[in-house]
Amino acid sequence: MTIASTRPPIAPHVALISVHGDPAAAIGGEEAGGQNVYVRQVGESLAARGWQVDLFTRRATQDAKAVVEHGPSCRTIRLPAGPPCFIPRQEIFTHAGEFVAALQQYARREGRRYALLHSNYWISGWVGLQLKHADRMPLVHTYHSLGAVKYRSVSEPPHTTQQRLEIERDCLEQSNCAIATSPQERDDLRSLVSERGRIEIVPCGTDVRRFGSISRLDARAHLGIDPAAKVIFYVGRFDRRKGIETLVRAVRASESFGHIPLRAIIGGGFHPGQADGRERERLGALACELGLEDTLEFSGRISDADLPAYYAAADVCVVPSHYEPFGLVAIEAMACGTPVIASNVGGLKFTVAHEETGLLVPPQDATGFAIALDRVLGNPDWRDRLGAAGRQRVQAEFSWDGVADRLSALYERVIAESSASDLTVSPASAGRM
Ligand code: UDP
Incomplete structure (x- = not known):
């Protein structure tokens, strides 16, 4: 218009x-x-x-x-x-x-x-x-x-x-x-x-030309990610309200569903000694305690140049916030054709169409997130349909x-x-x- x-x-x-x-x-x-x-x-x-x-x-x-x-x-x-x-x-x-x-x-x-x-x-x-x-x-x-x-x-x-x-x-x-x-x-x-x-x-x-410019296979080749891996992706600040702990626990629970090799990438910068550095440290300790050393990696700050490739490489992007007024990450992932599993809160209820472009789950419900991960990772055709609908939705609305x-x-x-x-x-x- x-x-x-x-x-x-x-x-x-x-x-x-x-x-x-x-x-x-x-x-x-x-x-x-x-x-x-x-x-x-x-x-x-x-x-x-x-x-x-x-x-x-x-x-x-x-x-x-x-x-x-x-x-x-x-x-x-x-x-x-x-x-x-x-x-x-x-x-x-x-x-x-x-x-x-x-x-x-x-x-x-x-x-x-x-x-x-x-x-x-x-x-x-x-x-x-x-x-x-x-x-x-x-x-x-x-x-x-x-x-x-x-x-x-x-x-x-x-x-x-x-x-x-x-x-x-x-x-x-x-x-x-x-x-x-x-x-x-x-x-x-x-x-x-x-x-x-x-x-x-x-x-x-969001910029639908920048996000959506690379295919999943090319993105994986660029980032050195196994084409056969099941990749879960999060990016954002290390703030408790972002709910990263829920994601870490959900990854642990979803290991039992047998999606192999499973790889969870948690991206975002932090400053040691400051609030985000302390949250990153707490989550690192939790991941070790849950035995996720081989599955989950904290990739640090993701550069502007690499971010579209990370979204595209992922099978699913997770936004587990307790509270999210809008949530740019969800529309960036959808623009890249990647389905989103998000908390059923705030702006995420508006951007993520449940069962159409991803799934909405109650916040802090690690089991709910694990079940949602299992549904998307276990059905690549459905994953692709969700992803395509997400891209369309972002082009039309965001x-x-x-x-x-x-x-x-x-x-x-x-x-x-x-x-x-x-x-x-x-x-x-x-x-x-
Ligand atoms: N972001 C980024 N690199 C990072 C971490 C975050 O470019 O390593 C960007 C991300 O792509 C998004 C923004 O930071 O555009 C986060 O926005 P969102 O609305 O999701 O969360 P907020 O920071 O407002 O809580």
Whole structure:
């Protein structure tokens, strides 16, 4: 579907704010995951549609470049917010005020007025709200994770919980539009966060040219994987809510089904001594305890160049999250023609069509995951049919081209509505900042 554009010929500047998820960072390391990918993809694809896009993030290392150009109309700008070193997410909010001041200073210096701000995650949402109120700029917000849902399954919520819940409510009530990436997220926002505020559903997308470019056999030859092996694949951050423990236990249980040779590959970077490094260590110890040394391997961070081959090489990709607002990994795997076995939660209920493109299983149910693995691994023809249907589904619903058209149209509507209300409310405010 082509969406008619009302955008003026001179492309407006828009700013995406992602304080803790650097869109120019290597994906797969500590704290770098779906949000980084999303912000970078949104930026680049909107730039390709004629917007001038600045992506703002905090400077997290001493030697990080202040500006990274992704193309003529899209760049990442790193601003000071706390010391230039890794700061755990819960601590970053302390420095959010400094980030607001740095962004305002940058915009003044460049003589730039943003037609729209798009914040990502609650910390950036707070930054966006400060800028919206101070400088009368329209704001759209993507949550990436909802405290109200996430903390239901966490025994010891962090000290920032109350603050986060309040800011997430403010983002819904005070932004011009909250973007839900799945119907479940929209329902959660309405029932758990606030009855007020506007919500539109625009899913995340993926690059269907990059994912889906290699066959299973070629991918295995490229990666040196036995063509006869039954390969189970996971990729993502080492965070407890990702449910990797369920997968490890399911692999142990599925050994008894006799799919030989069975190989489970768990990909993703981590930093020894930090939260993800400790989780990786815990899972490594569990795998040893269960006697999985010969079956299961932790492959470390998977490079952008190799990732499509890993998905394609796999018989099945597993996404065992306890909570998953969207879950890019599921659509990336499906784009590669690989069936997905996922927890029956959040965005995964929306992206994975049960019995059509994969299987949905209750979260933390290792036996349920093992049975699902047995069904897919035991029937290669069905595996291929699920895989083909998955690719089709992603091409139809989650291709970045279509998603970016929807986002671009949403930006245009929000800008048009907000300039109309600016004219009625305060003509004098036009052209400030
Ligand atoms: N990813 C990657 N290499 C890795 C680990 C992860 O490129 O070693 C990417 C993965 O392809 C996906 C993103 O990180 O695009 C993870 O996004 P998802 O929405 O699945 O999870 P999140 O990180 O948001 O919890």
